[in-house]
Amino acid sequence: MVVKLQRPILVGGLGLSFSLWMLDSWHDSIVQVSEFGLLSALAIGGGLWLFQKNRPQASSVEQLDIKLVERADVESAIAKVEAVINQLVQESENHPAIGNLREQVNQLLLDLDRQELKLAVTGGKSVGKTTLMEILKSSWQADIKQKVSFYETAPLFIKAGDNSDTDVLAEVETSDFVLFLTNGDLTDSEFQTLQQLKAANLPVMLVFNKQDQYLPDERASILLSLKQRTQGNLVATAASPIPIKVRKHEADGSVQEWLEQPAADIQQLTQQLGEVLAQQAQKLVWVTTWRKAKLLKAEAKNWLNGVRRDRATPAIEQYQWIAAAAAFANPVPALDVLATAAINAQMVMDLGNIYQQKFSLEQAQTVAGTMGSLMLKLGLVELSTKAVSTVLKSNAVTFVAGGVVQGVSAAYLTRVAGLSLVEYFQQQEIALDSGNNLNLEKLRQTLQNVFQQNQQITFLQSFVKQGVKRLLPEVAVEKAVG
16 A cells, blocks of 8 residues: 655655764765755755655556547437437448448447457567567466457558558557557657557557667666657556576686576556546547547448439539520630639539538528639639630630630639539538638638649539530530630
8 A cells, every 4th residue: 555645844854854964974975066956956956856756646547638428418419419310321222331320329228237358469570579469378468357459450651462551540549548569769650650640539659669678778768769659558568578697607717608588567557548438448448439420420321422423513504504504605704704704602502402501591691602602712713714715725716706705714713613512511500500600721722622633624624624524516516615
């Protein structure tokens, strides 16, 4: 039993008194050292000892640096998954993914009361994963109350092979706790991977294995660097220490030598790991289940977005050619193309209905106007007109034909606007109440990304060819675009 002293001032005073007594006792033998200097050193030493004794120490649980959740949080996350699946059923009753999604939800509900913890042992090649895992299984697993299953991942940071780092980390994310092994200071790849695991809310313990292969000063330097870079849960081990040469001198003067294998040095690891599992076993399970629910929700949302995108694409194509025809029939200066034809409030309403983002006509007009303003400020109107003109210049007859540039440009901008709305709506969780609730910064970024994705020359050539075919007589098509 550890006894905690409750009188730090008394303890500090006794420590300082002891220091002064030692000073008096050693006075005759340390005349080269000034009394004041030694007294100061001893007093500072006693003060530091007192400070360290009474300074609150962060437990291994506090150092996990993850978001711990309650059962209610997990149940809420599962309910959100079910809501997305129900929406998918409503919009695509016979979708092939529904059965598998339902099965995964049922497994999440069972996982809420799971008793066995799953520990992943991961890291690069030749860091001692297998050895450490086997030692934990044989000498520690039976001594703890919690049920624990270990599994070793394929080595990280190896380009060759069937398992990519992405696959390995996806597997790691299904575990309740991660032992991440390194046998020296962290490489950039190791550091980035640790940051990725932290971002995924995974409890990770960094294990500096094979510490016995370094000299004491090197070992201390590496440990200091690891602490400074990770600021997390860190332990040092030697799962398979280097054999030690033993020499025995016999009475007859002969000498016998042999190698002995020291016992594994994993006490710090088992102590801290034991504390974490004893205090937080149930919550670690809940964190894992919560994390799986988030991933399953994203998967279900992707399926739902796929269904909606299949419905949105024909609508966008319909409006882009309507815009093209309007601009072709009534040619206007390039910078006015957007205002006259490219953005259509009715398209906003139709796409909003597909993505459960309900707009009144007035709200849709506000959204259309906002997008038009953003596209003008970003220079997308001028850029698109120049791009279309460049493609059309290959044929003088087509290029001078009235309204062709404006018509194709209007169609192109309408397409970019529609695809941008689709991308934006896919990120939404709840219906928008009005156009004023648009996140303008996010919409701006989405517009830029979609515009860049649709700037490839092969796409532009194909798109312009489609536009010309719709706007000009059939006989001009082959001359228009080669």
